[in-house]
Amino acid sequence: MRKTYLYMTAVAMSAALAAGCQKAEPAETTAAAETVAESTGTGMAESESSETSGTAAQDDERLADYHLLQGIVTGTNDEKGTFTLKADDGGEYVITTGNIGDVETEIADDSLVVIGYIGVEIHDNMDLEKVNMVIAAPGDDDWTIAYAEGTTTANAMSTFMMVTADGTEMGFMKDGCPMDEDALGGDSGAKIGVVYMDSEDVSFPLEIRKLQ
Structure with missing residues (x-):
C-alpha cells in the first residue's frame, strides 16, 4: 500500500510523496544532460545520473x-518472518523481512519483488548478512540506480525535498534509509548527495550523503 505524507511549508500545506520520490519536474531551463553507466545490479538495466553528479567514471565509482x-x-514463513526469493540470477535466498529497512510492496507467494541493497554484489546463494538491505519495492517495474546532488528546500519527519543545480526539484521519503550524521540538519539549505533506485513513476533513496 502506498503511503502519503503531508507536511506544512511556510506558505501552505502541500501534498508530499506517495511511496518514495515524486518524479521531478525540471524548471524552465535547458534540460540536464544524462550520463549512463553500465549496471552492476541483478535485474537492473542501467544506472543513470544527472549532470550535477560528475563524470561517468565518477558515477561508476x-x-x-x-x-x-x-x-x-516462492514461499513465505509468517512464523519466522521470512520469505524465499527466487532471483533472476537463479539463486534462492531466504530473507528476513525485519532485516529490510523499509518494505514498500506486498510480500506474498508469486509476487515480484526488487530489493535495493548496499555492499558486495550478491549472487549464487551468497550470504545476505554481507549486505545492507535498504528497501523492498514492487519488482514489476524497470529499475535503475542513480545519483543526484542538490540543496534541501524542506525537511519533514519522513520526507524531504531538494533542488539540483539545474533547478530540478526532487522529493524523497527517508524511512529506513541510511544517511550521514546531520546530512539533513535544519529545515533547508543542506548540501546533500542521494543515491536512489528509480523507476518510471517512483524513486526510493538508498543512501543520503552530506556534502561539504
Whole structure:
C-alpha cells in the first residue's frame, strides 16, 4: 500500500510523496544532460545520473556498492518472518523481512519483488548478512540506480525535498534509509548527495550523503 505524507511549508500545506520520490519536474531551463553507466545490479538495466553528479567514471565509482536483487517470491514463513526469493540470477535466498529497512510492496507467494541493497554484489546463494538491505519495492517495474546532488528546500519527519543545480526539484521519503550524521540538519539549505533506485513513476533513496 502506498503511503502519503503531508507536511506544512511556510506558505501552505502541500501534498508530499506517495511511496518514495515524486518524479521531478525540471524548471524552465535547458534540460540536464544524462550520463549512463553500465549496471552492476541483478535485474537492473542501467544506472543513470544527472549532470550535477560528475563524470561517468565518477558515477561508476559512486554507484559501485549499490545493487538490486530482483525475483519472485516462492514461499513465505509468517512464523519466522521470512520469505524465499527466487532471483533472476537463479539463486534462492531466504530473507528476513525485519532485516529490510523499509518494505514498500506486498510480500506474498508469486509476487515480484526488487530489493535495493548496499555492499558486495550478491549472487549464487551468497550470504545476505554481507549486505545492507535498504528497501523492498514492487519488482514489476524497470529499475535503475542513480545519483543526484542538490540543496534541501524542506525537511519533514519522513520526507524531504531538494533542488539540483539545474533547478530540478526532487522529493524523497527517508524511512529506513541510511544517511550521514546531520546530512539533513535544519529545515533547508543542506548540501546533500542521494543515491536512489528509480523507476518510471517512483524513486526510493538508498543512501543520503552530506556534502561539504
